Amino acid sequence: xxxxxxxxxxRVASDLREKIVNGALPPHxxxxxxxxxxxxxxxxxxxxxxxxxVLMAEGxxxxxxxxxxxVRERPVPRRIARSGYRPPSGSSPFRQEQTEAGARGTWESxxxxxxxxxxxxxxxxxxxxxxxxxxxxxxxxxxxxxxLSTSWEPLTVTGRTPVMLPEEGPLGGCxxxxxxxxxxxxxDNVLEEVGARPGLAEELMALGGVPGHVxxxxxxxxxxxxxxxxxxxxxxPADRYRIAYHLSVR
Amino acid sequence: xxxxxxxxxxRVASDLREKIVNGALPPHxxxxxxxxxxxxxxxxxxxxxxxxxVLMAEGxxxxxxxxxxxVRERPVPRRIARSGYRPPSGSSPFRQEQTEAGARGTWESxxxxxxxxxxxxxxxxxxxxxxxxxxxxxxxxxxxxxxLSTSWEPLTVTGRTPVMLPEEGPLGGCxxxxxxxxxxxxxDNVLEEVGARPGLAEELMALGGVPGHVxxxxxxxxxxxxxxxxxxxxxxPADRYRIAYHLSVR
DNA sequence: TCGAATTTGTGCGTATGTATC
DNA sequence: GGATACATACGCACAAATTCG
Numbered sequence: 098x099x100x101x102x103x104x105x106x107x108r109v110a111s112d113l114r115e116k117i118v119n120g121a122l123p124p125h126x127x128x129x130x131x132x133x134x135x136x137x138x139x140x141x142x143x144x145x146x147x148x149x150x151v152l153m154a155e156g157x158x159x160x161x162x163x164x165x166x167x168v169r170e171r172p173v174p175r176r177i178a179r180s181g182y183r184p185p186s187g188s189s190p191f192r193q194e195q196t197e198a199g200a201r202g203t204w205e206s207x208x209x210x211x212x213x214x215x216x217x218x219x220x221x222x223x224x225x226x227x228x229x230x231x232x233x234x235x236x237x238x239x240x241x242x243x244x245l246s247t248s249w250e251p252l253t254v255t256g257r258t259p260v261m262l263p264e265e266g267p268l269g270g271c272x273x274x275x276x277x278x279x280x281x282x283x284x285d286n287v288l289e290e291v292g293a294r295p296g297l298a299e300e301l302m303a304l305g306g307v308p309g310h311v312x313x314x315x316x317x318x319x320x321x322x323x324x325x326x327x328x329x330x331x332x333x334p335a336d337r338y339r340i341a342y343h344l345s346v347r
Numbered sequence: 348x349x350x351x352x353x354x355x356x357x358r359v360a361s362d363l364r365e366k367i368v369n370g371a372l373p374p375h376x377x378x379x380x381x382x383x384x385x386x387x388x389x390x391x392x393x394x395x396x397x398x399x400x401v402l403m404a405e406g407x408x409x410x411x412x413x414x415x416x417x418v419r420e421r422p423v424p425r426r427i428a429r430s431g432y433r434p435p436s437g438s439s440p441f442r443q444e445q446t447e448a449g450a451r452g453t454w455e456s457x458x459x460x461x462x463x464x465x466x467x468x469x470x471x472x473x474x475x476x477x478x479x480x481x482x483x484x485x486x487x488x489x490x491x492x493x494x495l496s497t498s499w500e501p502l503t504v505t506g507r508t509p510v511m512l513p514e515e516g517p518l519g520g521c522x523x524x525x526x527x528x529x530x531x532x533x534x535d536n537v538l539e540e541v542g543a544r545p546g547l548a549e550e551l552m553a554l555g556g557v558p559g560h561v562x563x564x565x566x567x568x569x570x571x572x573x574x575x576x577x578x579x580x581x582x583x584p585a586d587r588y589r590i591a592y593h594l595s596v597r
Numbered sequence: 598t599c600g601a602a603t604t605t606g607t608g609c610g611t612a613t614g615t616a617t618c
Numbered sequence: 619g620g621a622t623a624c625a626t627a628c629g630c631a632c633a634a635a636t637t638c639g
Contacts, residue, residue, distance in 0.1 A: 104626060107548060114547075130604055141628045146606090154404060154559035156545045162605045163635030174542055179592075274596060289592045292424060293543030293563050293585035295405075311561050313543050316589075319596075335543035339566075342429075342539045342592055346524060346569075354607060380623055391609045399624090412624045413616030 106147035109138050113148065117157055117168055128158060128166040156311070156336070174339045177244075179289060179315075202243075206264045208232040210252070217249050220318055220328040228252045232263050235303060242304050243338065248273075248329035254282065273319050273327045286320040293335060304334050311335040356397035359388050363398065367407055367418055378408060378416040404559040406586050424589045427494075429539060429565075452493075456514045458482040460502070467499050470568055470578040478502045482513050485553060492554050493588065498523075498579035504532065523569050523577045536570040543585060554584050561585040 102108075116122045129137060134145035149166055152158045160166045211231050218225040229249045236244040248263070255261045260276040274284045296304070296312040304312070315331040333340070352358075366372045379387060384395035399416055402408045410416045461481050468475040479499045486494040498513070505511045510526040524534045546554070546562040554562070565581040583590070 106626080110548065132604080142630085143627055147626085149605090151548055154545060155547055160605060161636080163603075164637075165604065176540065284596050287594050287596055289594070290426065290589045291541045291563065291592075292589040293561050295561060311543050311545060313541065313563075339540045339542040342541075342594075344537050344539070344592075344594075346534050346537055356607080382623080393608055393610085396625090397607085410624060411617075413622075414618075415623065 105138075105140050105144045106151065109134065109140060109144060109148035110151040112138075113152060114155070114157060117152075122168050124168050124170040126168045128152075128168070130165060172337055174335075174337055176341045177333065177338050178341050178343075202236055202238055203240075204234050204236045206232050206234045208262050208264065213249070213251075217328065220316075221249065221251050221325045223251050223253070223325075228256075230255065230261060230263070243333070245300060245303055245332040246329055248327055250327045251325075254324075254326050255280065277319075277321060277326055282321045282326060284319045284321045284326065288318045288320070290316040291340060292316070296332070296334070300332050301334075304332070313338070313340065315340065355388075355390050356394045356401065359384065359390060359394060359398035360401040362388075363402060364405070364407060367402075372418050374418050374420040376418045378402075378418070380415060403557050406557065406560055409557070422587060424585075424587055426591045427583065427588050428591050428593075452486055452488055453490075454484050454486045456482050456484045458512050458514065463499070463501070467578065470566075471499065471501050471575045473501050473503070473575075478506075480505065480511060480513070493583070495550060495553055495582040496579055498577055500577045501575075504574075504576050505530070527569075527571060527576055532571045532576060534569045534571050534576065538568045538570070540566040541590060542566070546582070546584070550582050551584075554582070563588070563590065565590065 103111075113122070113128060122128065128134075128149070131142060131145045131149065134140070134148065135142055138145070149158070149160065153160060153166075157169060158166050159169050209231050210228055212226045213221065213223055213229045215225045217229065218227065221229070223229075229251050232248050232250075234244075234246040234248070235242055236246065238244075250263070252261070254277075258280045260279055263273075263276065277284050292314045293311055294314065296310050300312060301310055311334075313333045313335045315333065316328070317331060318325050318328040320326065353361075363372070363378060372378065378384075378399070381392060381395045381399065384390070384398065385392055388395070399408070399410065403410060403416075406421075407419060408416050409419050459481050460478055462476045463471065463473055463479045465475045467479065468477065471479070473479075479501050482498050482500075484494075484496040484498070485492055486496065500513070502511070504527075508530045510529055513526065527534050542564045543561055544564065546560050550562060551557060551560055561584075563583045563585050565583065566578070567581060568575050568578040570576065
């Protein structure tokens with residue numbers, strides 16, 4: 098390998114990648130087998146294997162034992178409009194987590210009281226050990242799981258009120274802002290932090306994904322007059338969704 | 348390999364991973380060398396190598412040629428405050444891509460004219476083939492590459508003006524809003540879409556990462572009076588950064 | 598139903614280059 | 619320079635899954 102050249106396996110990977118992105122190898126097409134790659138590029142078995150591994154790590158292809166290596170479909174990601182997004186029509190920016198264009202979202206949830214962990218306490222601005230209501234959601238979009246969410250609300254805020262359980266009562270499933278409004282708490286700010294990481298096996302199981310898939314994690318906290326009233330972790334499969342913000346420049 | 352067992356390299360990787368997460372191998376500690384692993388676990392060179400590769404792909408360790416394989420620090424992800432984020436102090440929400448708390452950002456860039464691809468034309472609301480100025484950036488934070496960005500501006504907007512080249516002239520490096528203001532274009536809206544995927548080998552090379560690492564992709568478009576004046580793709584390593592939005596709930 | 602060919606996935610041994618100590 | 623350690627590369631072997639006649 099001469100100076101300045103990139104390794105053989107990266108050269109082969111780049112060539113195959115090019116054929117994938119420019120459409121010469123469309124989704125569901127089979128890549129040349131390891132043996133064919135070896136012949137076509139004049140490289141060893143190891144190099145052909147490493148090249149395939151690079152593309153697999155990039156999520157472009159998927160190996161099926163005994164069959165071949167196939168180009169994966171990359172669905173056009175759907176848009177999840179977040180708070181702050183104002184669609185052309187004048188609909189509410191809230192409870193839009195499921196929708197770009199009115200997709201019917203359904204969800205299940207389970208609530209449970211617990212003591213705030215150090216991290217949750219930090220996010221809610223309370224003392225660790227204070228009691229909070231934790232609610233886990235699975236959101237579905239047309240039956241397909243699309244989003245996992247876990248939210249925490251301090252019981253000092255909602256305790257002994259009709260909205261203590263997010264999904265019970267007349268305001269069940271209405272969203273944080275409306276529920277808080279019902280007990281005279283005006284949510285006026287929201288902080289959202291977006292991160293991403295490989296999904297945990299457990300999450301991907303629930304989301305119908307494949308080990309190794311990437312998820313985005315949205316850490317969201319609602320504030321009312323400077324006090325945190327709800328914080329949540331939202332897990333979203335990154336291959337199917339994007340998170341959209343529409344902001345005005347002061 | 349008996350039925351139901353996992354491959355040897357995964358067994359070795361799991362054992363080493365356990366030692367890392369439980370602290371037996373703290374950050375900056377050196378892993379056993381390939382030869383040592385071979386001896387300790389009674390496996391071949393290949394298995395030891397593959398095991399290390401798994402941990403490297405997970406971002407837990409980093410190999411230094413000639414020296415060893417070291418446990419990486421997993422820094423609390425730094426926050427990249429995006430447009431819309433208003434820190435307690437009243438500083439400008441723009442040109443904050445580099446900073447949580449005043450980190451000095453440096454960058455390099457290279458501009459070039461080209462014809463708009465179908466995708467870029469769509470995003471800019473122009474015809475494919477119209478000429479645009481493409482500028483590629485590498486942003487650094489204390490010398491470490493932290494962000495790749497490619498921006499496109501229609502030449503119908505900036506052509507034959509002092510700000511045609513983003514990084515030239517008196518307003519070089521000033522940010523889109525200020526530059527556009529200089530030619531009497533008032534940027535009033537920005538649309539940001541956050542996605543995530545495994546990084547391409549090329550991107551991770553530039554960002555100092557490892558094949559397989561996750562990146563976030565920020566697709567950002569600035570608008571002035573409903574017309575797109577700049578669009579950009581921003582690639583950010585997800586293990587080191589998060590993207591923060593602070594929004595008010597009207 | 599059976600079996601052969603193909604292909605991936607895993608594993609072994611070895612060699613060479615190159616960076617670090 | 620020498621020793622160590624990682625990175626790349628070659629060739630081979632075998633098991634498991636798949637495909638196909």
